[in-house]
Amino acid sequence: MTPTSSSHSAILLIARIFISILFILAGWAKLTALSATAGYFASLDIPMPSASALIAGLVEFVGGLFILVGFKTRIAALIVALFTLGATLVAHMDFSQALNVLMTQKNLAIAGGLLALYVTGAGNMSVDSRLSK
DSSP, X not given: OOOOXXXXXXXXXXXXXXXXXXXXXXXXXXXXXXXXXXXXXXXXXXXXXXXXXXXXXXXXXXXXXXXXXXXXXXXXXXHHHHHHHHHHHHHSOOTTSHHHHHHHHHHHHHHHHHHXXXXXXXXXXXXXXXXXX
């Protein structure tokens, strides 16, 4: 069964909602607990942990909001996908910790969904669509 244009846009909206919620909540959590996030980043030897925590929180929160409403969706999805891959390389490559295998697989799946949004765009039910008319 081939989706119609309206069902295609509805499915893209649902996909944007599902994927953006993760980043909006994670970004908000980082931004509202910057010192704790910076402490965790310092434990991973991430340079400038306070600034890095702020940047990570903003990328997740603002990128998630942009994806949710479909504003600058392609660039937001690409930035968040690259961020997700980078976070995976920095925080989840110690496979002696069993949970990191799952986290890596999850992050690769999320990055794949974001790259699909990068290719397809937000669909008709989006700010991008409204601005292009």
